[in-house]
Amino acid sequence: MSPRPAPDLNLRRDQVIRAAREVAESAGWAAVTMRRLAGDLGVTQPVLYSAFASRQALIDAVAQQGFGDLADALAAADASLRARMRAYLDFAAAHPRVYDAMFSMPTGLPFAVDDTPAPLRRAFAGMRAVLPDDTRAEVAWSLLHGLATLEAGGRLAPGQVQARFELALDMLTG
Numbered sequence: 001m002s003p004r005p006a007p008d009l010n011l012r013r014d015q016v017i018r019a020a021r022e023v024a025e026s027a028g029w030a031a032v033t034m035r036r037l038a039g040d041l042g043v044t045q046p047v048l049y050s051a052f053a054s055r056q057a058l059i060d061a062v063a064q065q066g067f068g069d070l071a072d073a074l075a076a077a078d079a080s081l082r083a084r085m086r087a088y089l090d091f092a093a094a095h096p097r098v099y100d101a102m103f104s105m106p107t108g109l110p111f112a113v114d115d116t117p118a119p120l121r122r123a124f125a126g127m128r129a130v131l132p133d134d135t136r137a138e139v140a141w142s143l144l145h146g147l148a149t150l151e152a153g154g155r156l157a158p159g160q161v162q163a164r165f166e167l168a169l170d171m172l173t174g
Contacts, residue, residue: 013051015041017061024062024097029105032059059101060109066098067119074126081130082169085144088127089165092148099152103145131172140172 019040023032034055038045052058070091077087092099101107110116127144128137147164150156156164 009051012047013061016048016051016058017065020058020062021065021095021098024101025095029059029097029100034058056106056108059105060107062098063101063105063107063109064117064119066095066102067117067123069095069098070102071119071122071126074123079130081140081172084127084130085140085165085169085172088144089148089151092144092152096152099148104149136172143168143172 016037019037020032023036023040032055034045034048038048041048048058052061070088073087073091074084077083109120111120124137124141127141128134131137131140147156147168151161
């Protein structure tokens with residue numbers, strides 16, 4: 001009898017991340033448990049723990065993948081501040097639970113330091129590329145994050161979305 005081939009850990013990790021994102025987007029992060037994901041994927045919980053040491057490690061992986069996706073969205077946008085701002089806000093609106101993992105939930109991911117993971121650096125670089133310096137890019141990022149978070153939470157008047165966008169753009173370019 002031949003030994004069983006070793007599982008492809010990268011494939012397994014991708015499957016678990018994809019499943020976690022789907023559950024989070026449809027039912028919220030409280031519904032994302034290792035037990036539920038194991039059942040959804042037809043594996044045992046130890047199989048999941050072979051890919052992620054903890055639920056937090058899985059959430060951090062979802063966040064990193066989200067930053068990679070955001071970086072791709074920013075890179076695909078025209079090289080203008082307007083287009084990059086719109087791409088950022090559109091990403092946040094289209095993936096609200098992934099955005100939560102990226103910015104609102106506790107994380108072990110280091111930001112703005114030497115060992116910041118590459119997907120986070122790429123996402124920031126996508127905004128930095130259309131602004132004159134790091135400080136202005138950080139302020140732009142903060143402004144967009146505030147708009148995205150407050151709009152998602154229903155804490156801003158819905159009829160003023162475009163007016164807020166234009167004012168933010170004017171503030172950053174003025």
